[in-house]
Amino acid sequence: MPKPPVDLALYLVTGRGLLPPGKDYYESLEESLQGGVTLVQVREKKADTAEFLEVAVRTVGICNKYNVPVLINDRIDICLASGAAGVHLGQTDMPISIARQLLPKDAIIGISAGNVDEARVARDAGADYVGIGALWWTESKQLVKDVLGVRGVGAILDVLAGSPTRSVAIGGIKSTNLLRSMHGAVGPDSSRTLDGVAVISEIVGSTTPKAAAANLKKLITAFLGSSPSIITIASGPRTPEALVSGVVKLFQTIREETPIIHQITNNVTINSLANITIALRASPIMATTPAEMEDLAKIGGALLVNFGTITDKAGMLAAGHHYNRNKKPIVFDPVGVGATAYRKAAAKEILNTWQATVIKGNGGEIGSLYGSSEVASRGVDSVGQAFSDPAKVVRELARRERCVVVMTGKHDYVSDGEHVLRLSNGHELLENITGAGCMAGSCVAAFCAAARLAQPEPKDEDGRLVRGDMLVAAIGGILALSIASEFAAARTDVHGSGTFLPALIDEVYNLTPEKLLSKAKIEVLQ
Numbered sequence: 001m002p003k004p005p006v007d008l009a010l011y012l013v014t015g016r017g018l019l020p021p022g023k024d025y026y027e028s029l030e031e032s033l034q035g036g037v038t039l040v041q042v043r044e045k046k047a048d049t050a051e052f053l054e055v056a057v058r059t060v061g062i063c064n065k066y067n068v069p070v071l072i073n074d075r076i077d078i079c080l081a082s083g084a085a086g087v088h089l090g091q092t093d094m095p096i097s098i099a100r101q102l103l104p105k106d107a108i109i110g111i112s113a114g115n116v117d118e119a120r121v122a123r124d125a126g127a128d129y130v131g132i133g134a135l136w137w138t139e140s141k142q143l144v145k146d147v148l149g150v151r152g153v154g155a156i157l158d159v160l161a162g163s164p165t166r167s168v169a170i171g172g173i174k175s176t177n178l179l180r181s182m183h184g185a186v187g188p189d190s191s192r193t194l195d196g197v198a199v200i201s202e203i204v205g206s207t208t209p210k211a212a213a214a215n216l217k218k219l220i221t222a223f224l225g226s227s228p229s230i231i232t233i234a235s236g237p238r239t240p241e242a243l244v245s246g247v248v249k250l251f252q253t254i255r256e257e258t259p260i261i262h263q264i265t266n267n268v269t270i271n272s273l274a275n276i277t278i279a280l281r282a283s284p285i286m287a288t289t290p291a292e293m294e295d296l297a298k299i300g301g302a303l304l305v306n307f308g309t310i311t312d313k314a315g316m317l318a319a320g321h322h323y324n325r326n327k328k329p330i331v332f333d334p335v336g337v338g339a340t341a342y343r344k345a346a347a348k349e350i351l352n353t354w355q356a357t358v359i360k361g362n363g364g365e366i367g368s369l370y371g372s373s374e375v376a377s378r379g380v381d382s383v384g385q386a387f388s389d390p391a392k393v394v395r396e397l398a399r400r401e402r403c404v405v406v407m408t409g410k411h412d413y414v415s416d417g418e419h420v421l422r423l424s425n426g427h428e429l430l431e432n433i434t435g436a437g438c439m440a441g442s443c444v445a446a447f448c449a450a451a452r453l454a455q456p457e458p459k460d461e462d463g464r465l466v467r468g469d470m471l472v473a474a475i476g477g478i479l480a481l482s483i484a485s486e487f488a489a490a491r492t493d494v495h496g497s498g499t500f501l502p503a504l505i506d507e508v509y510n511l512t513p514e515k516l517l518s519k520a521k522i523e524v525l526q
């Protein structure tokens with residue numbers, strides 16, 4: 001009979017040195033079990049053998065009351081002597097083949113994996129699970145290597161595809177980043193996700209470990225119980241009529257609710273972005289200082305991060321973290337990402353730190369993120385012919401980044417990884433003004449804020465990073481600007497690009513549901 005899999009969902013690794021002053025270890029342990037911890041590892045780095053054994057025996061006794069298995073960090077002898085369920089082994093500990101011989105047949109053996117090769121060896125050796133770390137930076141252990149970030153963890157998860165070896169991530173996991181960690185840590189090829197999280201300080205360092213554990217448990221249970229395939233869960237039929245009618249609803253929501261759109265953008269187009277946001281009846285705030293981000297993320301309806309003149313990377317990283325934490329949408333506009341190595345590295349760092357809801361770019365920018373040279377970036381413009389299969393590019397990038405992708409151009413392509421839409425509105429004068437693409441980003445962000453507001457907050461934690469139909473929101477933002485551009489270009493007072501820009505702002509201001517309904521050109525490609 002195969003042994004039943006251990007529940008890795010909320011894995012407490014002990015750390016007596018991190019207890020708050022005056023808090024008893026056994027009391028803290030019992031409270032955390034009451035909060036919903038599913039597995040415990042006794043990790044004693046300073047105790048001698050006698051003390052380690054005493055702690056292990058008492059820990060097993062307490063955990064038995066809650067039917068929660070105990071693993072021992074590093075030490076086979078302590079595992080055997082304490083009656084623990086198994087061990088967690090590091091890379092320099094006893095090899096798993098010997099550990100299996102020494103331990104009972106049904107012992108659980110977990111192994112640390114900090115890279116793809118270590119995970120492959122652990123998998124082939126039959127590890128029950130791998131502990132992948134460090135995901136984020138932590139003060140609980142002196143790290144000797146760079147943190148992996150969600151992408152590093154995702155790459156390791158791919159190695160486990162098709163094997164029974166399961167996985168947890170460890171390092172810096174808190175209630176504030178748990179959902180982002182789980183959503184982001186997905187193998188790009190296999191879509192395999194983590195089976196749980198291993199945590200020390202968030203629980204052990206708390207004066208109320210029961211509440212700390214319960215909070216983490218609520219989040220991880222919601223994630224594991226939901227469909228993790230795509231960040232924005234589609235709702236409603238994807239016909240052109242249904243999509244435009246959804247866009248109109250969001251357009252009206254913006255007018256009724258005037259959501260705050262927080263924008264970190266470039267100094268070339270900042271004024272146009274603020275004006276286009278106001279024209280839509282949303283409310284812009286252009287703030288870049290990292291220290292403000294926690295507060296702004298509480299009041300902002302959505303965040304736009306545009307790195308046209310990338311001087312505020314620290315603010316971008318902090319802002320995204322807080323918007324993820326507050327479950328608010330983020331639109332990422334990686335302006336000119338293919339132009340320099342610095343921008344490429346910054347985009348990678350950003351997408352490894354927070355989860356974008358929508359990525360919007362021109363062909364060169366999307367091509368660069370996708371890893372294609374078919375259409376390249378020169379400065380902030382695209383060069384090269386159109387993609388031979390643009391639908392594939394946006395769909396695959398959306399799947400990989402687990403968000404909605406918008407690729408602007410003669411036709412605009414939008415995908416949530418499942419559906420692909422082609423939008424064919426817009427006027428060529430948009431190419432003759434600076435910041436048309438950036439303004440599209442502001443419009444998309446305003447529609448994303450509306451999409452979130454339009455969907456009632458779920459009563460229970462639902463494991464998502466944002467709520468609302470972000471596919472419709474992305475389409476709405478693009479249509480609002482491109483349909484307004486058609487009305488602006490048709491005006492008799494528009495004589496060229498100079499008169500076009502203010503007319504464009506006017507026409508966004510004067511946009512109506514009827515104009516959107518009558519002009520929208522949407523094709524559902526997939």
Ligand SMILES: Cc1ncc(COP(=O)(O)OP(=O)(O)O)c(N)n1
Binds near residue numbers: 013
């Ligand atoms: C679940 C889990 N994952 C990784 C580790 C780290 O183990 P190791 O590499 O042996 O380092 P130490 O914990 O011994 O410092 C872990 N303990 N648990």
Ligand SMILES: Cc1nc(C(=O)O)sc1CCOP(=O)(O)O
Binds near residue numbers: 013
């Ligand atoms: C024990 C341990 N191992 C790590 C690894 O990277 O292998 S990180 C880590 C410490 C995790 O503690 P916290 O939840 O407080 O960040």
